[in-house]
Amino acid sequence: MPKDHGIGASSKRREDLRFLTGRGRYTDDINLMGQAYVHFLRSDMAHGKINGIDTSEAEKMPGVIRIFTGKDFEGVGGLPCGWQVTDRHGNPMQEPPHPILAQGKVRHVGDPICAVVAESAAQARSAAEAIMLDIEELPAVIDMKAAVQDGAPKVHDELDSNLCYDWGFVEENKDAVNKAFEEAAHVTTLELVNQRLAPNAMEPRVAVGDYAPGTDESTLYTTSQNPHVIRLLMGAFVLGIPEHKLRVVAPDVGGGFGSKIFHYAEEAFCTFAAKAIQRPVKWTASRSEAFISDAQGRDHVTKIELALDADNNFTALRTETYANMGAYLSTFAPSVPTWLHGTLMAGNYKTPLIYVNVKAVFTNTVPVDAYRGAGRPEATFQLERVIDKAARELGVDPVELRRQNFVTEFPYATPVAVEYDTGDYHATMDKLLEMIDRDGFEARAAESKARGKLRGLGINSYIEACGIAPSALVGQLGARAGLYESATVRVNATGGLVVMTGSHSHGQGHETSFAQVVADMIGIDEGMVEIVHGDTANTPMGMGTYGSRSLAVGGSAMVRATEKIIAKAKKIAAHLMEAAEGDIELKDGEFTVAGTDKSVAWGDVTLAAYVPHNYPLEELEPGLEETAFYDPNNFTYPAGAYACEVEVDPDTGKVEILSFAAADDFGNIVNPMIVDGQVHGGLAQGIGQALLENCAYDEDGQLLSASYMDYAMPRADDVPFYAVDHSCQTPCTHNPLGVKGCGEAGAIGSPPAVVNAVVDALHRGGHSHVMHIDMPLTPHRVWQAMHQA
Amino acid sequence: MTQVTMTVNGKTVSGDVEGRTLLAEFLREGLKMTGTHIGCDTSQCGACVVHMNGEAVKSCSVLALDAEGAEVKTIEGMANPDGSLSTIQQAFQDHHGLQCGFCTPGMVMSAAALLKDNPKPTEREIREYLEGNICRCTGYHNIVKAIMAASGQDVGAIAAE
Numbered sequence A: 001m002p003k004d005h006g007i008g009a010s011s012k013r014r015e016d017l018r019f020l021t022g023r024g025r026y027t028d029d030i031n032l033m034g035q036a037y038v039h040f041l042r043s044d045m046a047h048g049k050i051n052g053i054d055t056s057e058a059e060k061m062p063g064v065i066r067i068f069t070g071k072d073f074e075g076v077g078g079l080p081c082g083w084q085v086t087d088r089h090g091n092p093m094q095e096p097p098h099p100i101l102a103q104g105k106v107r108h109v110g111d112p113i114c115a116v117v118a119e120s121a122a123q124a125r126s127a128a129e130a131i132m133l134d135i136e137e138l139p140a141v142i143d144m145k146a147a148v149q150d151g152a153p154k155v156h157d158e159l160d161s162n163l164c165y166d167w168g169f170v171e172e173n174k175d176a177v178n179k180a181f182e183e184a185a186h187v188t189t190l191e192l193v194n195q196r197l198a199p200n201a202m203e204p205r206v207a208v209g210d211y212a213p214g215t216d217e218s219t220l221y222t223t224s225q226n227p228h229v230i231r232l233l234m235g236a237f238v239l240g241i242p243e244h245k246l247r248v249v250a251p252d253v254g255g256g257f258g259s260k261i262f263h264y265a266e267e268a269f270c271t272f273a274a275k276a277i278q279r280p281v282k283w284t285a286s287r288s289e290a291f292i293s294d295a296q297g298r299d300h301v302t303k304i305e306l307a308l309d310a311d312n313n314f315t316a317l318r319t320e321t322y323a324n325m326g327a328y329l330s331t332f333a334p335s336v337p338t339w340l341h342g343t344l345m346a347g348n349y350k351t352p353l354i355y356v357n358v359k360a361v362f363t364n365t366v367p368v369d370a371y372r373g374a375g376r377p378e379a380t381f382q383l384e385r386v387i388d389k390a391a392r393e394l395g396v397d398p399v400e401l402r403r404q405n406f407v408t409e410f411p412y413a414t415p416v417a418v419e420y421d422t423g424d425y426h427a428t429m430d431k432l433l434e435m436i437d438r439d440g441f442e443a444r445a446a447e448s449k450a451r452g453k454l455r456g457l458g459i460n461s462y463i464e465a466c467g468i469a470p471s472a473l474v475g476q477l478g479a480r481a482g483l484y485e486s487a488t489v490r491v492n493a494t495g496g497l498v499v500m501t502g503s504h505s506h507g508q509g510h511e512t513s514f515a516q517v518v519a520d521m522i523g524i525d526e527g528m529v530e531i532v533h534g535d536t537a538n539t540p541m542g543m544g545t546y547g548s549r550s551l552a553v554g555g556s557a558m559v560r561a562t563e564k565i566i567a568k569a570k571k572i573a574a575h576l577m578e579a580a581e582g583d584i585e586l587k588d589g590e591f592t593v594a595g596t597d598k599s600v601a602w603g604d605v606t607l608a609a610y611v612p613h614n615y616p617l618e619e620l621e622p623g624l625e626e627t628a629f630y631d632p633n634n635f636t637y638p639a640g641a642y643a644c645e646v647e648v649d650p651d652t653g654k655v656e657i658l659s660f661a662a663a664d665d666f667g668n669i670v671n672p673m674i675v676d677g678q679v680h681g682g683l684a685q686g687i688g689q690a691l692l693e694n695c696a697y698d699e700d701g702q703l704l705s706a707s708y709m710d711y712a713m714p715r716a717d718d719v720p721f722y723a724v725d726h727s728c729q730t731p732c733t734h735n736p737l738g739v740k741g742c743g744e745a746g747a748i749g750s751p752p753a754v755v756n757a758v759v760d761a762l763h764r765g766g767h768s769h770v771m772h773i774d775m776p777l778t779p780h781r782v783w784q785a786m787h788q789a
Numbered sequence B: 001m002t003q004v005t006m007t008v009n010g011k012t013v014s015g016d017v018e019g020r021t022l023l024a025e026f027l028r029e030g031l032k033m034t035g036t037h038i039g040c041d042t043s044q045c046g047a048c049v050v051h052m053n054g055e056a057v058k059s060c061s062v063l064a065l066d067a068e069g070a071e072v073k074t075i076e077g078m079a080n081p082d083g084s085l086s087t088i089q090q091a092f093q094d095h096h097g098l099q100c101g102f103c104t105p106g107m108v109m110s111a112a113a114l115l116k117d118n119p120k121p122t123e124r125e126i127r128e129y130l131e132g133n134i135c136r137c138t139g140y141h142n143i144v145k146a147i148m149a150a151s152g153q154d155v156g157a158i159a160a161e
């Protein structure tokens, strides 16, 4: 019987009421008295030397208040990078400066050069057109492998080369891995591209800076997934504003998918300019601007090799990846191809020896950083594609090959530095096979064939590491931040609660699901719990929402704070009932004394806390408010099995997704409806990557797919109804809720299922030479693959 | 600047606009009705869909001046007169047809226009009709399901909530 409230119930989302009636409050809905508008004049060339900027005509244009250039930022810090990777030789990565407005050079199309502040957005735009730029075009490097050749143009003149780092993992295992390859009975090799994507949250980025001269306080309203992180980075590293004089508010945010984690130049600019002109300054990105200024995702080129023994056991894995950083290091960019990717190369398998090499490269393109899954989709795609290819080469069933190599005992320490606490990969695979009627596939394929279509089935497993945390561990790995989460639970005199969380909701429904948890713990109505997030002025220092960490880390902090509340409330209840504290039980919002019929209601206790007339004041402070910071001791490891069935039109190469099934193990579930929704969204993004999406640059560094005319977003008719299941549950062993995180799984696990399915379809159609097709699998690429010699 | 007058959600409103002002901008900035969203600059995303004289239009591709005298309905005018959610809005909540909420105003307005013309659309018809509305969060599953449910169809058999 599904629950109707509390943990495990599909409570309807309370935030929907404002979103469905047009009463959300997104950043662009904020308009401050006297606000001015900024328009950024951005580079239209990928690489160039700035010889001169003449703003004199533009300054005379109507409505112009002030025009800023790189000169105005000479004494100001650049955008900081939050993660330092150490290379194979023990040296720190090369870390170039990242100015707010270009200093001397432009390095990618979209690099901001000038900022025009005017009375209206249209006036700022018009004036920007009157700025005379003298920029000498320099040769650009776009291709990663070309960028690391001797004599390649350098993106940053002050660096030795375009190589950010050459990372080996685990360097000490390299020789043993190579030896295992020499001894292997079979080696499967695959070269593949994990193409660059644009995250495309539907709400473009917005920033509104405000300054109060009377108190010397700055406020930034911004479309962020982590306002405290922005406050710290911008305050301490860029503008030199102490945190107590800086407030960052991220109100309703229209999707993030990683792209709104990072600290961007426009945020620092609006905060800086508001003080400079003593008026609020607002910037709203157009979609075209988003395409050339939001951090993009993925962009790996990889060679992966899998070694097997004569019994088809995986004996070693070796990869070499080129990872594009773009022109500058975005906030967490260096961590994505390394610690969020290399550590996942074991997948669900007990491969004993693994060596991962990653070369991160600067190019004259938009910076790349975490996008839904961040490193884990890249790892999963390589691994699940190479296993499928191995199965094909060996003539064995791809599911059986996987099963034979599954990790089955937990905890399991992988050879790539992480320890899976729990899981059951056979269970999710069993569930998946039950969902898809694999036995009926041959009949379905025959039916397709009769219609002249090629049907294929792709199956894969995935594992990911999320609930991204342990501060101590990530610190060792180069993070310049902690990764705990925080919550303050404030109980009011009349019994209602406000939970102030460091997590941020931008579509995940925390206002509902977090309230379910707290209400369940106390046994009160969910409506009595209010969740507050997104404002540094009224929430404790938090690290924000990404890496599917909100419930696993932020939810755990909230549980800990609520436990402290309950412990104190029990003391008050014991006093009120003149009983021993140890005998007090809390159930359904009532405190009782074990073995008696005495009871006091939750509201009586909360009232006593704030009207402490009959109260143990000598032992206990009045009030009922607690804060907890939670820093877990491991990541969480959601895992599962995905299947995709496609039909390929052999005349056109067009792929149609007929069905997609996902069997996930997310541990315990708080709100199944929300979890399903998270998986659906992830699947659409994974299918989008597999079939449609691509940031295509030409050789001059122009982004060819820079609008929705050319960047193919998945639309409603590109995707099917999905079958999702999360009944396989191995609860996380190290957080109090036993939850694992579900935000990214769909995007991580789905691309290989689609590509496996298309390759399968082509083989069934007699195109047995096709071993791989690079994403996106457009009709053109599929048709070409079929017809290549 | 030219004065423009129209009816928005039953109320007569007017304001001064430039020739280039879009209806979406007039609603958001002139009237401070921020329920209508702007998600792109190429008329592709549908976040800005409103009804003009009963037809769904992308308000980012209509000049405010061209709405002179028009009857405009926006997401702010979709609830029942007593303030409760209309059938379509309620179905979106019941079936989790929204996550971040940014595409939602356009989705609801498009859905309402579809159901007016086609009271019992098939899954395929809904998916095709929503061609001009992009959602990055939901994967469309629950949006399609919500619209089917709003049209009175049994969605119990569709996999998962």
Ligand code: FES
Residues within 6 Å of the ligand: B037, B038, B039, B040, B041, B042, B043, B044, B045, B046, B047, B048, B049, B058, B059, B060, B061
């Ligand atoms: S804002 Fe109108 S279609 Fe995108």
Ligand code: FES
Residues within 6 Å of the ligand: A202, A254, A255, A507, B097, B098, B099, B100, B101, B102, B103, B104, B134, B135, B136, B137, B138
């Ligand atoms: S709900 Fe976020 S874009 Fe649709």
